[in-house]
Amino acid sequence: MEIAKEIEAGLGSTNPDPQQSSAPQPSSTAIYTLDSPILKTLYSWPDLEPTRYAWYEQQFLDAPMRRDILHRAVVFEADASRQGTASTKWRYDVHGSNRKLYAQKGTGRARVRDKKSPIRRGGGVAFGPKPRDFSTELQRKVYYQAFKIALSYRHRKGELTVLDNRIALPEDTGARFLNNVFEANSWGKANGRSLLVTSTLESQDPEIFEEMHEIGEHGLLKDIEDVDVKDLLETGRVVIERTALEALLGKHLKLLSGPEREAERRRIVQYS
Amino acid sequence: MVSNMLVIKVVGETFLPDQKMRSSPPTLDRNEFLGYLYVALIEKLPYKGQNAALNQTETERTLDEGLAIDVSSLQIKLSSSGAFSHLEDKAGKEQGKSEDSTTEATSSADASKEGGSHPFEISVAAMEEQLSGARFDFTNHLTFQILKRFSQLSGFHIPDPVLNAVLRGNKTVLDFVELLTQSSKPKPKSVAEALIAKQKQALGLDAPAPTSAKPKKAAQPLPLGPNVMVLSRRETPVDKEKEVGRWKVIERELRARGLPVLGHKVLAPQGEQWNEALKERRL
Numbered sequence: 001m002e003i004a005k006e007i008e009a010g011l012g013s014t015n016p017d018p019q020q021s022s023a024p025q026p027s028s029t030a031i032y033t034l035d036s037p038i039l040k041t042l043y044s045w046p047d048l049e050p051t052r053y054a055w056y057e058q059q060f061l062d063a064p065m066r067r068d069i070l071h072r073a074v075v076f077e078a079d080a081s082r083q084g085t086a087s088t089k090w091r092y093d094v095h096g097s098n099r100k101l102y103a104q105k106g107t108g109r110a111r112v113r114d115k116k117s118p119i120r121r122g123g124g125v126a127f128g129p130k131p132r133d134f135s136t137e138l139q140r141k142v143y144y145q146a147f148k149i150a151l152s153y154r155h156r157k158g159e160l161t162v163l164d165n166r167i168a169l170p171e172d173t174g175a176r177f178l179n180n181v182f183e184a185n186s187w188g189k190a191n192g193r194s195l196l197v198t199s200t201l202e203s204q205d206p207e208i209f210e211e212m213h214e215i216g217e218h219g220l221l222k223d224i225e226d227v228d229v230k231d232l233l234e235t236g237r238v239v240i241e242r243t244a245l246e247a248l249l250g251k252h253l254k255l256l257s258g259p260e261r262e263a264e265r266r267r268i269v270q271y272s
Numbered sequence: 273m274v275s276n277m278l279v280i281k282v283v284g285e286t287f288l289p290d291q292k293m294r295s296s297p298p299t300l301d302r303n304e305f306l307g308y309l310y311v312a313l314i315e316k317l318p319y320k321g322q323n324a325a326l327n328q329t330e331t332e333r334t335l336d337e338g339l340a341i342d343v344s345s346l347q348i349k350l351s352s353s354g355a356f357s358h359l360e361d362k363a364g365k366e367q368g369k370s371e372d373s374t375t376e377a378t379s380s381a382d383a384s385k386e387g388g389s390h391p392f393e394i395s396v397a398a399m400e401e402q403l404s405g406a407r408f409d410f411t412n413h414l415t416f417q418i419l420k421r422f423s424q425l426s427g428f429h430i431p432d433p434v435l436n437a438v439l440r441g442n443k444t445v446l447d448f449v450e451l452l453t454q455s456s457k458p459k460p461k462s463v464a465e466a467l468i469a470k471q472k473q474a475l476g477l478d479a480p481a482p483t484s485a486k487p488k489k490a491a492q493p494l495p496l497g498p499n500v501m502v503l504s505r506r507e508t509p510v511d512k513e514k515e516v517g518r519w520k521v522i523e524r525e526l527r528a529r530g531l532p533v534l535g536h537k538v539l540a541p542q543g544e545q546w547n548e549a550l551k552e553r554r555l
Contacts, residue, residue, distance in 0.1 A: 036439060038436055039432065039435050039436050040432050041430065041432055041435065049420075050416070050419075050420045050423065053410065053416055155432060155433070156433060157433070158431040158432060158433045158434075158455070272411075272416070
């Protein structure tokens with residue numbers, strides 16, 4: 001009997017719980033919807049007028065912070081960007097005779113070989129640097145994930161501006177125009193510089209890259225081939241074309257093929 | 273709330289980069305944001321009422337000079353889910369209290385709306401009342417238009433994190449205004465400023481009214497770790513004595529003995545007189 005009562009009581013105590021927990025959910029609409037896509041405002045270039053909203057899958061633009069991955073990516077890039085051209089002549093590279101300078105014994109001096117010895121003036125460098133490749137390896141999936149993490153971080157900090165159209169110079173304008181845009185939006189040196197990312201390759205339109213280079217103290221313009229994780233983390237904010245953002249977030253698409261790839265590509269962003 | 277009435281001036285029509293609103297980041301308070309949002313709503317929401325002048329304008333109306341709109345007669349209507357629906361005449365709403373669907377309500381109240389008040393006045397409480405419980409429906413294009421107009425009026429780009437906080441937390445419009453106000457505050461420039469602000473907040477020095485009946489030494493949150501404080505200047509021996517409450521005694525005793533309290537003055541004579549005496553001696 002007691003057990004039955006307990007069971008009843010237990011049931012009674014458990015029964016209201018789901019009701020209580022389920023009841024407020026529809027009424028109080030305060031459900032934290034983490035699964036909802038990320039809302040981004042798209043702006044027009046060069047007016048920075050809001051044009052529409054875009055919805056990014058949260059996996060792409062709200063990737064959890066992974067400092068370790070960012071660190072690996074930045075180190076990977078830094079290693080790859082080392083020139084590794086330092087070059088010296090070892091004793092065997094130095095031009096000269098291999099003649100023994102003087103006899104091994106009987107002179108009272110220390111024994112020697114040729115005059116190219118590293119301890120002699122004009123001799124070679126002892127194990128000095130030779131050209132080499134410093135680049136390290138990083139799994140592609142990790143490296144591509146680093147782009148998502150960096151962009152997500154910028155988004156969460158409110159430092160990622162997405163442009164709806166291409167970054168371009170109007171007719172008969174140049175660095176001064178870009179400078180005005182930077183000044184009007186407080187993007188310049190006083191506000192930590194800005195990185196502009198375009199999907200127009202530098203080889204296609206070198207002019208705007210040159211003009212941007214002139215106001216290099218205020219920011220820099222990179223195309224999607226050129227931009228790397230360190231660039232995305234460096235400046236005060238990132239201003240990126242929506243096509244370029246799609247390309248950077250979809251770097252991993254290279255690893256897929258066929259309909260799978262198309263489905264994944266469509267998953268990244270929805271434009272309203 | 274300091275000022276209960278808010279005067280809203282409608283300025284700014286375009287998004288030109290060289291406008292003054294963009295060159296200097298505006299610092300607006302909550303009520304201003306609320307006011308601009310209200311204006312944006314009035315301008316962009318479709319009007320379903322009897323006022324012919326308003327019906328003509330559809331959603332293209334602006335509360336700029338020339339258009340006579342008596343805002344106080346308008347009421348923002350919400351849909352059942354809390355999203356913004358349309359505008360209505362206040363008079364109509366009051367009449368329709370008994371029966372829900374009275375779009376045929378009287379329009380005679382609108383006759384007195386001549387002579388558009390610009391800038392118009394509306395109390396903050398009235399705006400809050402109309403907006404309470406309202407939520408943005410981000411799937412609706414109207415929301416984009418409202419927020420675009422809002423940022424145009426306020427000269428403030430709505431940061432995407434704020435939008436997402438509202439969207440994902442399912443926050444109300446008033447929460448949105450609150451978030452926006454917080455994010456529009458100027459950020460500390462130096463690390464020291466940031467640390468001091470953080471410390472102030474944690475120690476409750478920022479709080480407007482300290483709540484009574486709080487245990488004084490109860491585990492206070494230490495923002496910078498135990499034993500770490502950021503001070504605005506060098507800590508002197510006097511500060512240390514003050515901290516343990518010994519300074520008053522020391523000061524009294526020093527004075528009683530006729531000794532200098534905070535060090536002695538420079539003993540050598542200062543100023544022009546002394547310099548001149550020196551010069552004379554040199555000559």
